[in-house]
Amino acid sequence: MIRKARYGNQRSYAAPFQRVAVVCTALWLGACGSSGAGSGKNGSGATSGAGTSSGNASSGGSSGSGGANSDTCTTSAEPGELVPVPAGDFTMGCNDAVDATCADDEKPMHTVSLVAFEIDRTEVTQAEYTGCVADGVCSPPTCAWNCDKSNFPASCIAWAQANAYCGWASERLPTEAEWEKAARGDQGGKYPWGNNQPDCTLSNMAGCGNEAMEVGSLAAGASPYGALDMAGNMVELVADWYDKAYYLSSPAADPAGPASGTRYGGRGGGFKSDAEFLRASKRDWYDTTDAGASLGFRCAR
Numbered sequence: 001m002i003r004k005a006r007y008g009n010q011r012s013y014a015a016p017f018q019r020v021a022v023v024c025t026a027l028w029l030g031a032c033g034s035s036g037a038g039s040g041k042n043g044s045g046a047t048s049g050a051g052t053s054s055g056n057a058s059s060g061g062s063s064g065s066g067g068a069n070s071d072t073c074t075t076s077a078e079p080g081e082l083v084p085v086p087a088g089d090f091t092m093g094c095n096d097a098v099d100a101t102c103a104d105d106e107k108p109m110h111t112v113s114l115v116a117f118e119i120d121r122t123e124v125t126q127a128e129y130t131g132c133v134a135d136g137v138c139s140p141p142t143c144a145w146n147c148d149k150s151n152f153p154a155s156c157i158a159w160a161q162a163n164a165y166c167g168w169a170s171e172r173l174p175t176e177a178e179w180e181k182a183a184r185g186d187q188g189g190k191y192p193w194g195n196n197q198p199d200c201t202l203s204n205m206a207g208c209g210n211e212a213m214e215v216g217s218l219a220a221g222a223s224p225y226g227a228l229d230m231a232g233n234m235v236e237l238v239a240d241w242y243d244k245a246y247y248l249s250s251p252a253a254d255p256a257g258p259a260s261g262t263r264y265g266g267r268g269g270g271f272k273s274d275a276e277f278l279r280a281s282k283r284d285w286y287d288t289t290d291a292g293a294s295l296g297f298r299c300a301r
Contacts, residue, residue: 075150077131079169082118082301083182083226089113090181091188093247094281098188098195105244106281109188112177113253119174119182120298122153122215122228123236129154129165137168142291151214153234153296159264159288162237162297171299173239176283177255178300179267183231184280185224191280192223192230198278203232204271205278212271212294227298231278234296235270242285263287270294 093109094102127150132138143156157165166172174182183192193202200208202221216228223230230236240246240257242265257265266284269277271294276282286295 075127075130077125077127077129079120079128079171079299080124081121082171083121084118085114085116085178085182085225087114087116088186090184090186092177092180092281094279095188095190098190099279099281101276101279102281103283105247105283108247109281110247110250111252112181112250112255114177114181115254117174117178117300119178119225119227119300120171121226123234123296123298124154124162124165125215126150126152126154128169129157132165132168135168138164143293149214152212153215153229155212155234155293155296156291157237157295157297158291159237159286161291163239165297166299169299171301173237173297174300175254175256176238176240176265176267179230179236179238180280182225182227182300183223183268187224189224189280191221191278192227193221198231198275203269203278204229205232205269206272206274208232208271210271212296230268231280232269232273233271234268234294235266235273235277235284235292236268237286237295237297238265238267240265242283244283266295270296 089111091109092112094106095109096102126145129138129141130150133140139161141154141156141161142158145155146152154165163173184190189195191198191202196202198205198221202218204213204218213229213233215233219228221231222228241259241261242263243258243261246255246258263285266286267282269282270292273294277284
């Protein structure tokens with residue numbers, strides 16, 4: 001389902017970062033998505049592995065919210081470490097010289113030039129997001145969280161919530177182009193680690209446990225710039241509105257996505273995703289209100 005409410009990129013939330021010592025009363029109990037969220041369908045109807053919280057079983061919907069409880073999550077949270085990505089050209093889009101599964105929206109392969117930027121080394125964690133909630137900037141996730149898994153990826157977070165967190169951390173969501181360069185480097189590799197097919201030592205994907213892992217658990221799957229979990233674990237939100245034909249007219253330097261839209265991009269595949277969705281060039285889309293149990297994010301600046 002496509003909702004036409006536009007959630008702007010809320011970079012106005014940006015504020016000077018300060019260390020947050022938090023003791024917060026959690027509204028979250030149990031593992032996120034424990035009610036059955038995530039049947040393996042995504043916003044575009046393919047097997048990306050990100051469920052939504054819409055309640056629609058056919059799209060991977062959760063059967064309900066987490067509910068209130070008296071448990072307390074305690075965290076001292078700072079935004080995570082970033083890795084630098086140098087300025088320069090890279091190959092964006094599907095490289096059919098190494099990839100036989102190119103989708104139409106990944107074509108044509110083209111050269112993009114980006115200014116230097118930094119991107120989170122891992123996906124944003126529950127502890128980091130909880131710090132933003134405690135500061136009154138972020139709203140709670142849409143499903144229950146297990147407070148013992150503070151270093152696991154934040155999940156059940158909608159696009160506006162991810163934007164709010166990144167602004168709180170004096171960062172922003174990465175563009176599709178930034179995400180793809182950080183994932184594959186400048187040589188057009190099929191996956192973050194190269195062109196070899198994924199397995200459970202490289203990526204937390206379908207068949208590797210059917211649940212999220214602690215962030216940064218699979219060092220062997222690192223990208224050329226040292227970013228972790230960019231294939232599998234969580235499908236990651238990006239800043240751009242999604243347009244399947246965008247590559248036909250996108251600028252060659254620092255593309256920021258279409259000026260408007262009704263759904264945004266997702267990248268990287270999740271813990272329920274097949275290998276096709278782990279490819280660095282693979283594009284996916286979600287409604288602005290989607291907040292699945294394997295839908296997460298990382299920030300950039």
